[in-house]
Amino acid sequence: MGSITLKNVSKVFGAHAVIPSIDLDINDGEFVVFVGPSGCGKSTLLRLIAGLEDVSDGAIVIDGKNATELPPAKRGLSMVFQSYALYPHMSVRANIAFPLKMAGEDKAVIDKKVADAARVLNLTDYLDRKPRQLSGGQRQRVAIGRAIVRQPEAFLFDEPLSNLDAALRVNMRLEISQLHQQLKTTMIYVTHDQVEAMTMADKIVVLNRGRIEQVGSPLDLYHRPDNLFVAGFIGSPKMNFISGSQAAGHQAHTIGIRPEHLVLSKDHGTWQGTVGVAEHLGSDTFLHVNADAIGTLTARVSGDFAVTHGDRVFLTPDPQRLHKFDEKGLAIR
Amino acid sequence: MARNVSTQRKLVTTAIAWTIGILIFFPILWTFLTSFKTEAQAIASPPAFLFFDWTTENYFEVQSRSDYFKHFMNSVVVSFGSTLLGLLIAIPSAWAMAFAPTKRTKDVLMWMLSTKMMPPVGVLVPMYLIFRNTGLLDTRSGLVMVLTLINLPIIIWMLYTYFKEIPGEILEAARMDGASLAKEIIYVLTPMAIPGIASTLLLNIILAWNEAFWTLNLSAAKAAPLTAFIASYSSPEGLFYAKLSAASTMAIAPILILGWFSQKQLVRGLTFGAVK
Numbered sequence: 001m002g003s004i005t006l007k008n009v010s011k012v013f014g015a016h017a018v019i020p021s022i023d024l025d026i027n028d029g030e031f032v033v034f035v036g037p038s039g040c041g042k043s044t045l046l047r048l049i050a051g052l053e054d055v056s057d058g059a060i061v062i063d064g065k066n067a068t069e070l071p072p073a074k075r076g077l078s079m080v081f082q083s084y085a086l087y088p089h090m091s092v093r094a095n096i097a098f099p100l101k102m103a104g105e106d107k108a109v110i111d112k113k114v115a116d117a118a119r120v121l122n123l124t125d126y127l128d129r130k131p132r133q134l135s136g137g138q139r140q141r142v143a144i145g146r147a148i149v150r151q152p153e154a155f156l157f158d159e160p161l162s163n164l165d166a167a168l169r170v171n172m173r174l175e176i177s178q179l180h181q182q183l184k185t186t187m188i189y190v191t192h193d194q195v196e197a198m199t200m201a202d203k204i205v206v207l208n209r210g211r212i213e214q215v216g217s218p219l220d221l222y223h224r225p226d227n228l229f230v231a232g233f234i235g236s237p238k239m240n241f242i243s244g245s246q247a248a249g250h251q252a253h254t255i256g257i258r259p260e261h262l263v264l265s266k267d268h269g270t271w272q273g274t275v276g277v278a279e280h281l282g283s284d285t286f287l288h289v290n291a292d293a294i295g296t297l298t299a300r301v302s303g304d305f306a307v308t309h310g311d312r313v314f315l316t317p318d319p320q321r322l323h324k325f326d327e328k329g330l331a332i333r
Numbered sequence: 334m335a336r337n338v339s340t341q342r343k344l345v346t347t348a349i350a351w352t353i354g355i356l357i358f359f360p361i362l363w364t365f366l367t368s369f370k371t372e373a374q375a376i377a378s379p380p381a382f383l384f385f386d387w388t389t390e391n392y393f394e395v396q397s398r399s400d401y402f403k404h405f406m407n408s409v410v411v412s413f414g415s416t417l418l419g420l421l422i423a424i425p426s427a428w429a430m431a432f433a434p435t436k437r438t439k440d441v442l443m444w445m446l447s448t449k450m451m452p453p454v455g456v457l458v459p460m461y462l463i464f465r466n467t468g469l470l471d472t473r474s475g476l477v478m479v480l481t482l483i484n485l486p487i488i489i490w491m492l493y494t495y496f497k498e499i500p501g502e503i504l505e506a507a508r509m510d511g512a513s514l515a516k517e518i519i520y521v522l523t524p525m526a527i528p529g530i531a532s533t534l535l536l537n538i539i540l541a542w543n544e545a546f547w548t549l550n551l552s553a554a555k556a557a558p559l560t561a562f563i564a565s566y567s568s569p570e571g572l573f574y575a576k577l578s579a580a581s582t583m584a585i586a587p588i589l590i591l592g593w594f595s596q597k598q599l600v601r602g603l604t605f606g607a608v609k
Contacts, residue, residue: 102511
């Protein structure tokens, strides 16, 4: 069973507190994504859980046992690294077998488990190759193979897809999600890409400057962001923020409206503006509109809506979808 | 686009390169030629270059006066022994400094290197006394120890530079996979660092083979390596150039051959990390 609990975990490098103090519960079988901008401490947090860094204070409980002082190998976790971190001098077979060999398993057991993992990951034909003879996606699969053979309590993924090209990334994202459904093992996945977070997670942990901004399901975060940071980070294109008199009219310091919740019209609406750039994706069009009174707004409209640079348009926010924030940036509900 | 080099310029550069090469090689060639001369021809003025009575008599003389193979074996034991012992100590040390550095690591590295800057003769007397009092004088084990110690800074520095090139994530992966520190070093780090370890090994065998100060001062008969074998032909009563040359040729031949066959590895070792 792979439940993980962090109690007041902090990490200090010199005088700099990378992670001031974090409490977090991860349930068995959950797919949890740590997301945040670079330098927010998400990788450090993962490394603390893995045991590759020592906590400065607090406790890490894995599966009901205090694991704070345990070395990485004793925590029952497997990790997939951003650079894959395959052993370059070993064949694919030896790479996948390595954790089993370290655990002192029988040769027959190792062979069977390696063959099983290779079949699941479509690596059977590549078992005798060296990592350098594989493509990026195949290498990533080997790294995953090495992680699954041990049947760990939980998997830790540290930005595993950021070295792959866009098309492959979408495929691997799907494969990892399918693997999670198959294995039903706890997974903790670190990424800076909110699309990966939204598409894969059961639970997203949004981090900023070493602090947890919000924890929730992807749709929870999308519909009910706790603060300006989460509102701006989750969702693509970003939420529009408007402050000043327009916000005061809604009894808020700042109001936020997602691009997809702005209704566009050529002849009537709340805010008038000029189309600056129109990005045509086919199915959708993203419009960057210079609204006269409030600055640039991004709107997402159907690809059929004929509009180009320089057109005058009207934008109306859907009042049901308006987010309100106070002067501290916290959501008003 | 490749540079355009005129034929004339090629000829000039080639000539210069050959001249420098021959100048550097000349002493060795001269020693080799002298070893086939008689003592009289060896000191003749003007010297004969190739046209003299070639004789192998010096080699037989040298072999009968001092047993070459005994010294050769001593050299082999001392140079290989000290290098292997040095590697055993240096691999974990370089690991620690490359992958678990503290804020003092750079200072420790500099301090180790600084010991190479001190003239060895400065510690000759205390070293000699320690060797005498512990019964290590004129023993192979004593020479192995002293050569290990004097070459250790270089071995650690070389390995440290190689290890720095190995991504730390791979070692972390090994740790996650359940490898203990020893297994991490044996199964992951060492195989990945084989090219670096090989060139360190070769360079240090050469350094230890050629080391003369300590081997001459701390050995006499039993443990004396080839350096002492050569030195025995330079005596206060006069120099026997032809025999000295024969002894020198015999002493450097093994290491020249080793160097010749491993030059690719050596060059890679010496320029490692320069271009990346």
